[in-house]
Amino acid sequence: xxxxxxxxxxxxxxxxxxxxxxxxxxxxxxxxxxxxxxxxxxxxxxxxxxxxxxxxxxxxxxxxxxxxxxxxxxxxxxxxxxxxxxxxxxxxxxxxxxxxxxxxxxxxxxxxxxxxxxxxxxxxxxxxxxxxxxxxxxxxxxxxxxxxxxxxxxxxxxxxxxxxxxxxxxxxx
Numbered sequence: 566x567x568x569x570x571x572x573x574x575x576x577x578x579x580x581x582x583x584x585x586x587x588x589x590x591x592x593x594x595x596x597x598x599x600x601x602x603x604x605x606x607x608x609x610x611x612x613x614x615x616x617x618x619x620x621x622x623x624x625x626x627x628x629x630x631x632x633x634x635x636x637x638x639x640x641x642x643x644x645x646x647x648x649x650x651x652x653x654x655x656x657x658x659x660x661x662x663x664x665x666x667x668x669x670x671x672x673x674x675x676x677x678x679x680x681x682x683x684x685x686x687x688x689x690x691x692x693x694x695x696x697x698x699x700x701x702x703x704x705x706x707x708x709x710x711x712x713x714x715x716x717x718x719x720x721x722x723x724x725x726x727x728x729x730x731x732x733x734x735x736x737x738x
Contacts, residue, residue, distance in 0.1 A: 570593070571590060571594065571597060572589070572590070573590065574587045580708075584708070584711045584715070585684065588711055588718070591718030591719060594725075595625060595722055596670075596673075598618065598722065598726065598729045599619075599621070599622055599669075599670070599725070599729075602618060602732065603666060604619075604666055606618070606733065607622070607666055607669065608661070609728070609732050610728070611727050611731040611732075614724075615658075616658070616724055616728060617658075617662070617728065618728050618729065618732070619662065619664065620657070620659070621721055621724065621725055622669040622672070623657045623658065623660065623672065624657045624658050625673060625718065625721060626657075626669075626672045626673040626675075626676040626677075627657040627676075628717055629673075629677055629679070629714070630645055630676045630679065630680070631645070632710045632714060633680035633683040633710065633714075634679055634680065635696065636695070636696045636705060637683055637687075637694045637696075637705070637707060637710055638683045638686070638695055639695030684711070687707050689707070690708035690711070691706050691708065692707045693705070693706055694706065694707070694710065
């Protein structure tokens with residue numbers, strides 16, 4: 566994805582439009598940070614961290630699925646549902662090395678599309694999630710989940726900046 570294709574969020578829109586525009590902005594930022602890289606580059610960490618850009622793609626695909634499909638809508642989807650998370654709680658990060666760049670990008674894009682379908686199925690941001698918070702027993706609303714996802718992307722896009730620069734020197738937005 567070319568950075569010129571990424572649209573900046575509007576400055577005068579309603580809450581839902583603004584939040585979803587920021588979510589898309591951060592999704593596109595990750596696409597930019599991982600664009601044009603081969604399998605070896607996607608699997609290159611930035612020591613001392615073991616994070617990789619491929620791991621970021623797969624992790625964020627999983628997080629999209631978890632928060633929108635599993636928590637919000639109550640679905641259990643593959644490949645996530647059959648993972649033995651007890652054996653490797655970071656399976657999404659570690660297994661990315663076994664996927665091709667096309668598989669990682671396709672998985673990410675497919676999960677974003679599925680998440681967007683869930684978001685579109687709710688009229689308002691106050692819609693209540695199907696699954697409760699594991700710590701409090703209370704229920705998330707769609708607003709909380711969208712805001713959390715923006716935070717998740719913002720954090721990981723910062724990681725992507727550092728990793729991408731270490732991989733090939735690319736810097737920028």
